[in-house]
Amino acid sequence: MNEVLGIIIAAILCWLNFVIIDTYFGLPEQPGVRGARIIGQDVEKRGGDIAGGFFQGNILCSPDASAGTLLASIGFMLLGIPGGILAAFFVFIGNRLCADPGYAGTVGSLTITFIIFLTSFIGLTPEMYIVGMIIAILTIQGISQVKASIVLGKIAKKFNRHARE
Amino acid sequence: MFNLMDGAIFFTSYGSYGLSNLNISSFDVLIAYIVTIIVSMIVAFILRIPLLPSKPYRYSFDVSVIYPTPIIAIGILSIFLVLNYTFMYNGLILAVIIGVLSALFVKYLFDFVFPKPLSEDNGEDINE
Numbered sequence: 569m570n571e572v573l574g575i576i577i578a579a580i581l582c583w584l585n586f587v588i589i590d591t592y593f594g595l596p597e598q599p600g601v602r603g604a605r606i607i608g609q610d611v612e613k614r615g616g617d618i619a620g621g622f623f624q625g626n627i628l629c630s631p632d633a634s635a636g637t638l639l640a641s642i643g644f645m646l647l648g649i650p651g652g653i654l655a656a657f658f659v660f661i662g663n664r665l666c667a668d669p670g671y672a673g674t675v676g677s678l679t680i681t682f683i684i685f686l687t688s689f690i691g692l693t694p695e696m697y698i699v700g701m702i703i704a705i706l707t708i709q710g711i712s713q714v715k716a717s718i719v720l721g722k723i724a725k726k727f728n729r730h731a732r733e
Numbered sequence: 734m735f736n737l738m739d740g741a742i743f744f745t746s747y748g749s750y751g752l753s754n755l756n757i758s759s760f761d762v763l764i765a766y767i768v769t770i771i772v773s774m775i776v777a778f779i780l781r782i783p784l785l786p787s788k789p790y791r792y793s794f795d796v797s798v799i800y801p802t803p804i805i806a807i808g809i810l811s812i813f814l815v816l817n818y819t820f821m822y823n824g825l826i827l828a829v830i831i832g833v834l835s836a837l838f839v840k841y842l843f844d845f846v847f848p849k850p851l852s853e854d855n856g857e858d859i860n861e
Contacts, residue, residue: 650762650811657808660801664847671786674804 569691578692578700582641583707585680586633587723593633593672595626596724597731601668603629608731611717619724619731620717624709630668631659633676634708638701640677644684645694652681761823762814766807768825772832773806774798780840796839806835 590596596619599605604625611621627634636659643651656677663673684694708716724730777798778784786797796802809831813819820827838846 647811647815650814653766653807654811654815657804657811660804660808671800674801 574696578696579703582701583704589633589676591727596623601629616714616717617721620720623720630666631662631673633672636673636677637680640680641697757823765824765828769806769828769832770803776836777802802839
């Protein structure tokens with residue numbers, strides 16, 4: 569498959585994977601660790617959405633589905649399917665060390681391992697997923713934190729996981 | 734179907750990495766994963782670890798049969814597989830041993846190795 573096309577498809581799949589899993593496991597609802605609350609309140613002060621701010625703080629401060637997606641892609645590139653499962657195990661230990669109470673990181677690693685396994689039949693390689701995941705993180709944290717937090721807040725409302733409800 | 738699995742496991746890791754030198758087939762790898770998941774869950778169930786995590790599903794420091802027992806089991810098994818150590822019977826013995834040990838770990842050692850964090854009220858909060 570064409571490399572650029574593959575990276576675009578992988579970026580979309582990664583974005584959907586980690587946003588859906590993180591939202592389902594309640595990242596926008598409450599700050600799992602201390603730093604996440606400070607980031608969330610700061611984003612709200614700058615005109616953003618508090619739920620989106622908590623989401624951004626959580627994926628910044630502790631390994632959630634975003635870090636799980638990236639690490640599982642790297643593990644899959646190096647070691648195949650056992651590498652992706654190994655990444656899930658290490659993300660689990662990382663969650664314990666960060667005192668993060670969530671399930672999102674481990675579940676996200678396992679689902680992206682399964683997605684890479686399925687899409688490898690149509691020619692998507694793990695490298696494309698690594699690049700795609702970095703692009704996906706850039707859209708959440710890098711370009712405009714305030715606008716991204718509003719989008720994440722709307723998604724959180726759809727899943728009934730908004731902080732202010 | 735298992736030819737496709739061969740393809741995914743061996744081609745996507747590009748031959749020169751990881752599992753290319755594994756001396757059991759990918760079907761055996763799949764069986765070993767299933768065996769270790771089932772054994773760890775059964776032993777955890779016998780040891781009276783709660784079956785499901787406490788609701789709502791936000792606090793994973795409470796151990797249960799479905800999380801994190803199988804995650805620890807397949808993680809440890811993956812380490813042995815990528816190091817190409819499969820012991821006897823195509824890794825089945827290894828899978829059973831890891832399943833039993835990970836259930837014992839979750840029951841007796843988990844709280845000692847990963848102590849629960851302080852609750853929100855007890856810790857210091859620099860924001861207040």
